Amino acid sequence: MNVKEILTNLETKHPNEKEYLQAVKEVLESIETIYNENPQYESAKVIERLVEPDRIFTFRISWIDDSGNVHVNLGHRIQFNNAIGPYKGGIRLHPSVNLSILKFLGFEQIFKNALTTLPMGGAKGGSDFNPKGKSDTEIMRFCQAFMLELWRFIGPSTDVPAGDIGTGAREIGFMYGMYKKLQQENSGVFTGKGLNWGGSLIRPEATGFGGVYFTKEMLETKNDDFKGKIIALSGFGNVTWGVALKITELGGKVVTISGPDGYIYDEKGLDNDKISYLLQLRASNNDIVSPYADEFPEATFYPNEKPWGVKCDIAMPCATQNELNGEDAEKLIANGVQYVAEVSNMGCTPEAIHEFHKAKILYAPGKAVNAGGVGVSGLEMSQNAMKINWTKEEVDVKLHQIMHSIHVSCLKFGTEEDGYINYVKGANIAGFIKVADSMLDQGVI
Template sequence: MKVQEILNNLETKHPGEKEYLQAVQEVLESIETIYNENPQYESAKIIERLVEPDRIITFRVSWVDDDGNVHVNLGHRVQFNNAIGPYKGGIRLHPSVNLSILKFLGFEQIFKNALTTLPMGGGKGGSDFNPKGKSDAEIMRFCQAFMLELWRVIGPNTDVPAGDIGTGGREIGFMYGMYKKLQMENSGVLTGKGLNWGGSLIRPEATGFGATYFTKDMLKTQNDSFKGKTVCCSGFGNVTWGVALKVTELGGKVVTISGPDGYVYDKDGLDEDKIDYLLSLRASNNDIVSPYVEEYPEAVFYPGKKPWEVKCDIAMPSAIQNELNGEDAAQLVANGVQYVAEVSNMGCTPEAIEVFHNHKIPFAPGKAANAGGVGVSGLEMSQNAMKINWTKDEVDAKLHQIMSSIHVACEKYGTEEDGYINYVKGANIAGFIKVADAMLDLGVI
């Protein structure tokens, strides 16, 4: 495999799609050796087929606001690869949404889903619609208009969307209501549903819980634990909420949260009341975190800054892609960080990852550490198919098992001669082998 040649061809075909090209480059560089050792992959052109989505659906979404004004947004669904199961991936509603971001997320989702051991392919979707500041009625009209186009190409055994940034239980409910009306069926076509109409327990917390479980196993390889550890997080939504809950339960202390306006440092750490406050802060339909210090004056707000300047034992970026760069990584290393777990999708830039690897800092990539959310979505699909509901403890135990199996796979394929575990390499190789072998079994289609 000639990595640079493939990347050059992709850049020619898809100019300017930097997030997508970054995601592809990371995977190709990790799997180059194993790919070249297996000529059957080359003869079947697995890479050339894998880096291009099966299809991309783009559509207009027209909706009317409360004042009677008509608005037009773009909707997309990227169905990337279904070799091991139906396409599976969230719907992102955010002004930044474009095809490069959705293709990067969909490509990552292929390997993330494969790592869970559940039969799910990779996909992603969304719109440049901004739910912030919109009324419930406006959200409903947009979601219904979005689903009027999307319903034709999804289904419980075809493509199962879920929530993502901007798409929570409210939005999933409006989308599912319209799908149900159009398709005239109750099915597991969407995950992240409400608990009283098909949802799974601990789904909102699952990404954060799963990342913490993965990090716990990462610490265990060093005969270490969360007990007494200081943890820096970014974001302040469901993902950070889940991390804070589980880290606190395991004896660690989360001391930062962040938003577009800056970050909050709370030296005392987030306790149960503060963690609950995160949810109310997010529910206030406002992106800013500065009100935290009004509620808890012992904390300090740093406007326009990122939390990676704070001294910590463990850094867990939990907000958005490329939020932690090379300079941030160097600052963390200088301050003595011992572990880094990427809870957001591709939360660290390639330069940041290089810094961590060069300093032999155990680093968990998002496609491994962040797989808990889609893992529980897969469990929700199973519950829907069987028309049952598992208890919170049952779902949590299955999630723990999924994350432990992912860590085992990363350790198997990522352990280097000096004993350092390259989790990026391990995750990419483990996910790739599963998908590539399935593609070989299915023939050229």
């Protein structure tokens, strides 16, 4: 495999899709050696087939607001690879949504889902629709219009969408209600559903909890734990809430959260009341974090800044792609960070990852750290298929097992000769081998 040649061809075919090309480059550079040691991959052109989606659906979504005005948005669904199971991936509703972002997310999802060991392929979807400031009725009309275009191409054994940024239980409910009416079946095709109609316990917390469980495994490689550790988080939504909740339970102290308007530094740390307030903050529809400092005056709000300049033991980006750059990484290293666990998807830029590796800081990528979310989505699919419900404790045990298994795979393929664990290499190789071998088994299709 000639990584440079493949990337040049992709850049020619897909110019300006920087997030997608960044994700592909990271994986190809990690797997190059093992790929070239196995000529069967090259003869079957596994990489050339893997980096291009199976298919992309793009469609117009027309909906009417409460004042009777017509609005038009674009919707997409990218079915990337289904070698190990039905396509699986969230639906993102945010003004920034474009094909590059969705292709990067779908490509990452292939390997993330493979790491869980559950039978799920990789997909992603979404729209440039902004749910902020919209009424429930307007969101319902949009979601129904979205599903009118997508319903024919999804199904419990075909493609199982889920939530993502801007798509929570409310949006999933509206989409699933329309799907069920159009398909005339109650098959549980979405995950992230309400608990009253097929959802799984711990699903809202799963991405955050799973991220903490994986980070706990990272700490244990150094005979360390969360007790007394200072943790910097970004974001203030559902993922950040789950991470803060579990870290606090394990004895760590979360001192930062952030939003588009800046970040909060709370030297005393987030307690249960403050963590609960995050849910109110997210539900306010303002998309700003500054009100936290009004609610808790001991905290300080830093406008238009990121939280990576504070002194901490562990940094966990929880917001969006490329939110932590090389300069941020240098600040964290100078302030004594020991571990970086990426809970957001591709939260760190290549420059930041380079700095962490150079300093021998243990850094783990989102496809490994945040796989607990899709892992519990897979468990929700299993419960729906068997028409049963597992208890919170049963789901939590299975989530622990999934994250432990992912960490073991990362150690197997990422431990270098000097003992340093390259989690990027470990996660990419483990996920790739599972998917590539499945593709070989099924022929060239």
